[in-house]
Amino acid sequence: MPTLDICFSPELLPLYNLTGRVAVVVDILRATSSIVTALAQGVAHLVPVSELAECRALAASGYLTAAERDGRQAEGVDLGNSPFGYLDGLVLVRGRKVAITTTNGTRALHLSQTADTVVVGAFLNLAAVVAFLRQQNKDIVVVCAGWKGKFCLEDTLYAGALAARLADTFDTTDSDATLAALDLWHTAAPDVASYLLKSSHVRRLNSLESHKDMEFCVRPDVYDIVPVFQNGRIELL
């Protein structure tokens, strides 16, 4: 039975062997939720980059630019890190390419590239990722983007939700991180949004707009798509 392990921070990735495994990279608030939303709205592909300057430079190659630093849209770019940027119609995104840089998510994606496949996970596409992982039937490492290298609740809850759905055909008992994430998920599942209102990250983003983002980002199974990160691009399988 293949295993499902969880890495709570990109800083811990050197302790995990991703070779031969599927990595599911998650940054619920908000990078991977926005990436999933973008592709569901018809974005052609996204290029995640580490530096803001690199992101801005891609505008010259026809890219829309999306950038967030410390939870806010950066200066001089087209989009922030809210999924509603791809939904509200203010920027036409269908068919466009997007260059994206975020505090935590981009780093997690780049550090996960030794995996056989790097999947972009969010509650929004949970069922689609579950179906893909069942079909692959390989060991899984969920890579939580965390908050500046530290443990964060929202990514852990996603990992727990994924483990709960896969527990029938994957070994979710061999890792203390997975056992903890499952218990936290079971505590939070009755009302994920309320549970996350207490998290330090959500309180840090304390505003009407970010609560609206958070409530959207914890909706499960909205988009039936599996984005993968390969050859420097995030695109649909």
Add this chain to the structure above:
Amino acid sequence: MPTLDICFSPELLPLYNLTGRVAVVVDILRATSSIVTALAQGVAHLVPVSELAECRALAASGYLTAAERDGRQAEGVDLGNSPFGYLDGLVLVRGRKVAITTTNGTRALHLSQTADTVVVGAFLNLAAVVAFLRQQNKDIVVVCAGWKGKFCLEDTLYAGALAARLADTFDTTDSDATLAALDLWHTAAPDVASYLLKSSHVRRLNSLESHKDMEFCVRPDVYDIVPVFQNGRIELL
């Protein structure tokens, strides 16, 4: 109100500022539980060292030697890493100095030395450490030894138990790690030993002896002592 934060792995310590704070180092299975037991049984002080050779060499200076590698007593030393080594009377420990090296605990102690005070924590001396921390009234970082750098449940439960006892006078809501540890503690508290039977570490140490150790190591408030690590030695305040 001072804060209580938790670092789930020594690998994440570079993200934490220990200056001006009290570090509580914990390795429930079994280094810090054994250290607390040793001092309660009259050991004069302990010297934690990283290398087995360094540990063995201290025998020539009159030290008892205690060493564990991958959960087992190392060759050619007096004691393993079980607290019962200090209790069963086979080795006379009262008044002796002990050189100790363990897989995870020693590393966590050495990496925590930038803190104002480094306290050795275990369930066995939980109440004593709580009283000490209240008296200090400084920010706290609980440093979990983990398992080879990864998250582990037993150290997290201890951190959660500590946070639960201190929640009235310390801010335990500013860190997602603390919030998660509190929820895991509340899940496990009705029967900690049964909860830990599912953990990967306990199953790894699967034997009658290690279950006996585990049941001993989760007993709270047995010893009213506060060991601190200073000037290379662990000794009583």
